[in-house]
């Protein structure tokens with residue numbers, strides 16, 4: 530077997546599964562935990578909520594893990610944290626994700642999810658910050674993802690593997706989330722390629738197609754998670770009304786502020802879900 534350092538995820542001859550196994554081996558070595566049970570990907574607005582999950586007993590720099598791409602900004606490649614849960618299980622928490630718009634390829638986008646599966650996880654919680662199409666969803670509203678529409682025109686699945694996505698977003702986990710917070714709404718997440726936000730016409734299109742949430746992540750990761758056999762929970766934080774839904778122009782600061790404001794609620798929600806998964 531090749532060592533992790535030799536594996537180039539971008540090389541079409543490389544098996545992404547092999548890179549995921551190499552990454553999982555490094556995570557096990559660095560965290561001292563032979564396996565993890567639940568992975569979480571924290572999107573925009575969810576970082577302040579992370580602390581509610583509990584204290585990490587190990588933190589691993591992405592730069593040290595095979596396939597996790599080098600930092601866009603020097604010294605800021607991000608970290609993953611290993612958190613022992615009260616339930617006796619262990620969470621692997623990714624503080625950042627690779628977005629499709631970064632141009633590093635779809636394999637990079639879904640590598641964290643594949644690594645989670647290789648590390649032993651049976652569940653992944655995918656969170657994101659996104660635009661909302663329903664005016665009643667004020668910035669700071671968490672919404673369960675019931676289904677998605679993938680507008681990236683690509684797939685993480687390679688070869689003739691016809692992965693069934695009928696029940697991609699676990700009904701069991703959505704029910705569990707609603708037991709914890711009965712006020713949670715549910716919607717269809719539409720992944721656009723980004724990095725620009727939508728035009729108002731594109732938001733109206735998303736609405737006509739059956740979308741409720743617009744964003745730049747999650748769908749490709751969820752597909753890879755399903756292929757890897759993971760049970761998927763998706764939770765969006767509506768950080769802004771989608772373009773044309775409100776009068777206000779879109780603003781990245783608004784996203785950050787909404788995350789701060791919603792941190793308490795989102796943190797509690799995540800922590801309570803993760804304990805019961």
Ligand code: 8IG
Pocket residue numbers: 573658659660661721723725726727743744745768769770771772779784
């Ligand atoms: I935060 O309004 C966030 N991410 N595509 N549209 C898209 N992505 C987003 C948005 C949004 N808000």
